[in-house]
Amino acid sequence: MPAAFHAPLPPSDVAAVHAEKTVFVGGTSLEGQPANPTHPNPQQRQAFAMHAIATGKVLNSIWPRYPADLHLIDPVMKVSSSWPPTAIVHGTADQTIPIAMSKDLEKRLKEAGVKTSLFEVQGEPHTFVGKMTKGSATWDSQRRGFDWLEERLEQSYAVK
Known part of the structure; x- marks a missing residue:
C-alpha cells in the first residue's frame, strides 16, 4: 500500500x-x-x-x-438455505482479502444447500477488474462468473 x-x-x-x-x-x-x-x-x-x-x-x-x-453484517455468519444462488470471483494473488475467506463462504453455502460456485482468477490481486482488458485470460476467467449468473437468471425466468 x-x-x-x-x-x-x-x-x-x-x-x-x-x-x-x-x-x-x-x-x-x-x-x-x-x-x-x-x-x-x-x-x-x-x-x-x-x-x-x-x-x-x-x-x-x-x-x-x-x-x-x-x-449482523458478516456474510459468513448469515448463511442459510434461503440464500440466493451465489457466484464468487476471487483473484488468487489477492492480498487484501485472503482467498481462504471466499473458500470458507463457498463451503458454508454448499453445506446450507445453496447453489454456489467459486471462480478463481489466477495471479490476480483484489482489484483486478479495473485493469483487465476484454478478451484477455483474466477477462475470460471472471466472465465464467457472469456466465454462471446468467444461467441462474435464465433458469429463474424460464417459461414453464
Whole structure:
C-alpha cells in the first residue's frame, strides 16, 4: 500500500464522501470501463477507501457499532438455505482479502444447500477488474462468473 494512503485525508474530502447520496460512485465497472466522467471529483471516494484499508479502518467507517455486533453484517455468519444462488470471483494473488475467506463462504453455502460456485482468477490481486482488458485470460476467467449468473437468471425466468 503506497505511503500516501496512510496520510490523513483533507477533512473536505472526507465530508464530501459522507455527503454523497449514491454509494457506487467512482472506480470502474465490472467490464473495466471508466468511472462516471461527470462526477465532480471521482478520486475522493477512491482515496477514502484506500486510506481506510491502509489504516485498518474499513469496518470503523462502514459499521458505526464496530467492533460490536459484527455477526449482523458478516456474510459468513448469515448463511442459510434461503440464500440466493451465489457466484464468487476471487483473484488468487489477492492480498487484501485472503482467498481462504471466499473458500470458507463457498463451503458454508454448499453445506446450507445453496447453489454456489467459486471462480478463481489466477495471479490476480483484489482489484483486478479495473485493469483487465476484454478478451484477455483474466477477462475470460471472471466472465465464467457472469456466465454462471446468467444461467441462474435464465433458469429463474424460464417459461414453464
